Amino acid sequence: MSKCEQCIVREFSSLKALTKAELLKLSECKTSHVIKKGEVIFEEGEHVNGIYCIKDGICKLTKLSANGKDHIVKLVTKGELLGQRSMISEEPVNLSAVALEDMQVCFIPKSDMMGFFDHNNHFSMNVMKTICGNLKEADDHTVNLAQKTVKERLAETLLYLHNTFGKNEDDSLKVQLSRDELASMIGTATESCIRLLSDFKKLDLIELNGKKIILKDINKLKKIAD
Amino acid sequence: MSKCEQCIVREFSSLKALTKAELLKLSECKTSHVIKKGEVIFEEGEHVNGIYCIKDGICKLTKLSANGKDHIVKLVTKGELLGQRSMISEEPVNLSAVALEDMQVCFIPKSDMMGFFDHNNHFSMNVMKTICGNLKEADDHTVNLAQKTVKERLAETLLYLHNTFGKNEDDSLKVQLSRDELASMIGTATESCIRLLSDFKKLDLIELNGKKIILKDINKLKKIAD
DNA sequence: GCTTATATATGATAATTATCATATTTTAGT
DNA sequence: ACTAAAATATGATAATTATCATATATAAGC
Numbered sequence: 001m002s003k004c005e006q007c008i009v010r011e012f013s014s015l016k017a018l019t020k021a022e023l024l025k026l027s028e029c030k031t032s033h034v035i036k037k038g039e040v041i042f043e044e045g046e047h048v049n050g051i052y053c054i055k056d057g058i059c060k061l062t063k064l065s066a067n068g069k070d071h072i073v074k075l076v077t078k079g080e081l082l083g084q085r086s087m088i089s090e091e092p093v094n095l096s097a098v099a100l101e102d103m104q105v106c107f108i109p110k111s112d113m114m115g116f117f118d119h120n121n122h123f124s125m126n127v128m129k130t131i132c133g134n135l136k137e138a139d140d141h142t143v144n145l146a147q148k149t150v151k152e153r154l155a156e157t158l159l160y161l162h163n164t165f166g167k168n169e170d171d172s173l174k175v176q177l178s179r180d181e182l183a184s185m186i187g188t189a190t191e192s193c194i195r196l197l198s199d200f201k202k203l204d205l206i207e208l209n210g211k212k213i214i215l216k217d218i219n220k221l222k223k224i225a226d
Numbered sequence: 227m228s229k230c231e232q233c234i235v236r237e238f239s240s241l242k243a244l245t246k247a248e249l250l251k252l253s254e255c256k257t258s259h260v261i262k263k264g265e266v267i268f269e270e271g272e273h274v275n276g277i278y279c280i281k282d283g284i285c286k287l288t289k290l291s292a293n294g295k296d297h298i299v300k301l302v303t304k305g306e307l308l309g310q311r312s313m314i315s316e317e318p319v320n321l322s323a324v325a326l327e328d329m330q331v332c333f334i335p336k337s338d339m340m341g342f343f344d345h346n347n348h349f350s351m352n353v354m355k356t357i358c359g360n361l362k363e364a365d366d367h368t369v370n371l372a373q374k375t376v377k378e379r380l381a382e383t384l385l386y387l388h389n390t391f392g393k394n395e396d397d398s399l400k401v402q403l404s405r406d407e408l409a410s411m412i413g414t415a416t417e418s419c420i421r422l423l424s425d426f427k428k429l430d431l432i433e434l435n436g437k438k439i440i441l442k443d444i445n446k447l448k449k450i451a452d
Numbered sequence: 453g454c455t456t457a458t459a460t461a462t463g464a465t466a467a468t469t470a471t472c473a474t475a476t477t478t479t480a481g482t
Numbered sequence: 483a484c485t486a487a488a489a490t491a492t493g494a495t496a497a498t499t500a501t502c503a504t505a506t507a508t509a510a511g512c
Contacts (some may be wrong), residue, residue, distance in 0.1 A: 063365060065373035066452035073365050088351075089358040094365060121344070125314075128354055131361060132315040138364035139289060139299050139320060145371045146413025147291035150499070179460065187372025189500050194461060210460090210508075226292035376469070405490065415470050420491060436478075436490090 012079025014126035057103025156225035172212035238305025240352035283329025382451035
């Protein structure tokens with residue numbers, strides 16, 4: 001059982017507000033898990049009796065739409081927590097979480113979590129601020145989806161992936177999404193997404209190498225994204 | 227100065243968790259305001275040093291998109307609170323609030339609000355749950371916008387207006403939005419919105435009478451909305 | 453390493469949606 | 483009540499996006 005006190009990712013989430021005593025308790029109540037790429041952490045509608053702290057890796061949060069397609073609502077990476085909303089609302093999760101690469105996560109039972117929540121005001125305030133931040137992002141995202149064209153959304157999403165998750169040594173985007181996943185992030189048909197990527201490639205804005213995508217002209221992409 | 231203790235709308239928001247003593251204090255610190263149709267309650271980017279409790283009327287929350295159009299993110303009506311997210315995040319508001327009809331609102335300064343927040347756990351938990359509910363709604367909304375056609379979104383929005391805000395004695399929708407506003411809710415061009423409304427009318431799904439809209443075939447609209 | 457399945461790519465075409473033009477109706481201001 | 487301005491409506495057309503078909507490339511399983 002690893003020590004939460006020594007875990008660096010703690011610093012990036014609301015958990016940084018926990019006291020030393022609380023961190024010791026956390027080390028005891030948490031369970032560590034390895035999740036393989038493609039595996040489901042939890043599924044829409046499930047009761048998740050706690051939250052997950054992502055120690056390493058990236059996952060997608062998806063929601064099944066009325067037409068039967070999965071839509072990727074957001075990507076979540078190390079340092080962030082999963083399942084906070086549902087824990088506080090005391091409701092099933094409304095999104096599914098699926099690993100995009102191998103992950104290490106810690107599960108913290110709801111009862112322990114709520115204990116910290118009730119006794120450490122600083123911590124609960126942090127959680128609250130995080131959720132408020134999520135809400136703001138969600139509203140911004142909504143407006144982008146509603147008002148921008150598919151091309152603009154693709155450019156914006158590529159830049160987002162670049163800025164948020166960075167790149168490998170060969171300059172390719174660190175998060176590797178399939179064309180299908182990329183399409184389901186920007187809300188378009190897979191073929192349309194592929195076609196626009198080809199267009200961007202022809203315009204020398206990006207370079208395609210299998211699943212690898214390299215952004216070659218960030219400024220022009222920014223102009224397209226608006 | 228009216229008594230918050232006797233105010234019915236209190237029952238519909240997080241404020242219902244306040245104690246009698248807190249309600250008395252609330253009566254003293256709040257200020258009442260009448261907002262005329264079309265007037266702005268607050269504007270995107272502003273520092274709103276408190277929250278608004280809607281006693282009567284409906285307003286729209288909008289966000290300016292990159293293309294210069296206002297997008298209506300959501301509608302808020304009596305019983306609900308405005309500005310909670312921004313108060314907790316300690317950030318400027320990210321949305322503008324504009325009255326769709328004459329309104330009565332009460333403004334509660336941040337300092338008093340945060341006092342209740344710190345000392346009444348039941349109340350802060352209620353606020354939190356409300357915000358979590360908003361986040362869930364926002365995610366659902368995002369998926370709808372991304373995956374549905376304009377026609378489906380229009381049908382869905384009409385049903386939403388019907389279910390959420392009800393109808394007048396003549397069966398017309400209580401919230402009266404201009405075609406432009408309706409378009410900016412579903413994320414389409416005004417002309418497209420008008421055209422689809424005309425189509426719905428020809429199919430006998432709705433009746434149009436100036437700004438008044440009457441839903442005539444709710445089941446068929448549901449089928450279109452999915 | 454070969455075979456099958458899956459992902460990516462591209463063409464052809466249809467459907468959806470936006471834009472521009474213009475007519476008509478409604479609303480607002482004097 | 484009259485005029486100007488704004489909102490609604492509709493046609494014509496262009497642009498965007500989806501769908502279906504099919505080819506090629508890549509990955510997965512044995």
